[in-house]
Amino acid sequence: MSPPVYDHDGGWHPGVTLSAPPAAQPGHPLWWKAAVAVAAAAVGAGTAFAVVKLTGGDGSDTARTSATATPHSQAPAPTGQPSRATPTDGGTTGASPSASPSALPEGYHTVDDPSGFSLAVPDGWQRSERSTGVFYTTDGDHRLLQVFVVTEPGMTPYEAVRKSSENLSTQPAYKEIGLEQSGPPAGASAAVGSDAARLVYAYDSEKLGERRQVVEYAFTADDGKEYAVLAAGPATDWPQAQKDADTALAAFATR
Template sequence: MVGRGDDPRPDPKPTGTSASPTATPTSTPTPTPTATPSPTGGELPSDYREVTDVAGFTIAVPDGWDRSESEQGVFYKSSDESSLIQVFTITEPDTAPLASLRAASKTLSGKNPGYEEVSLAETTAPDGASEAVTDDAAELVYAYDSEKLGARRKVIDFAFTAQDGTQYAVLVAGPDAEWPAQRDRLTTVLSRFRPSG
């Protein structure tokens, strides 16, 4: 699927590029991750659960979302596939989060119809993020015309260095008409983020 419009963030390989959310990854769904009890610091919204993913991280995901995994990372998708969460490690050596997202935006602009970079900047961990999410972070917000959905999609791609030194990207996508639901979802996902591998 990489290379076509409506793709998740491109293959996280040492190319300095990133991906855009889109079509269903070409992979077999994997077993459902284990639900774990919430830590004592703060309650999750009633329609979320905390999962420890077999890929080596813990996050909060909406109830009823299905997990799959491909070369582009781990995906959690709504039943109608209009919204998704994508998590992967950034494997490019010596690449800061902002540089990774700048390269992603350049790649995405050539792949996705109607691509618009809304914002790209260094940032800090959002309020409510777990302690594993450091302030070495950047955020790309973009929109594009999803051929699969037949509608405009808006995406937040949040890249950061975790406390263990690993760089991650957490991408949250949904219909443009539902903005800022993506922002709220990202905050909830990151509230439980921690490496677990």
């Protein structure tokens, strides 16, 4: 029997607290085990931290539902803070639409996720719950959004994305493009804290047969939880993943 196939779009998450209400929700509660076995033949040497199992195999760890729109009001967006680092190779922070969820870019809509937050996702994407958070995906994970909660005590958003880069560095042809205490991207909702940090990286995915470019934001939200929101896609489509992340955060809200 072949070992499970793992991929590494997701950042470092020693704990995930996102879980759907127990009644009438697809999938199962989410948890994180301290050590995860990674298939070295699929993506190179594994780590105990930065591991995301993407779709593939029998799909038994996913429960897909349609990402349908739900109206959601939103507070005005704050102005993003200057970057403390200068990314290269496409790592410059992209400006997100300066618009409320009622005026999102064409092709996006707001969803109220059962795990207690709202965000904007591209039309037609499918929702799934996995052991590493909530995913919205399309085209067999070639493009995706991922949301999880950082539960490591005392870890700041910047430390979270720095640790992501450190633990992902063993992946095939890994390159850190940008690592910064960025503040919220332009157009982010008021729910995204001013302590937001941003990581941009690229790597070669043997599973998907392409070079990937990923952006990950970590921040303390207005509910006091530290969230990570990650967008990934083919490097040849960059800055599409940046737009997906910024648009998601333009409509981000907690409840």
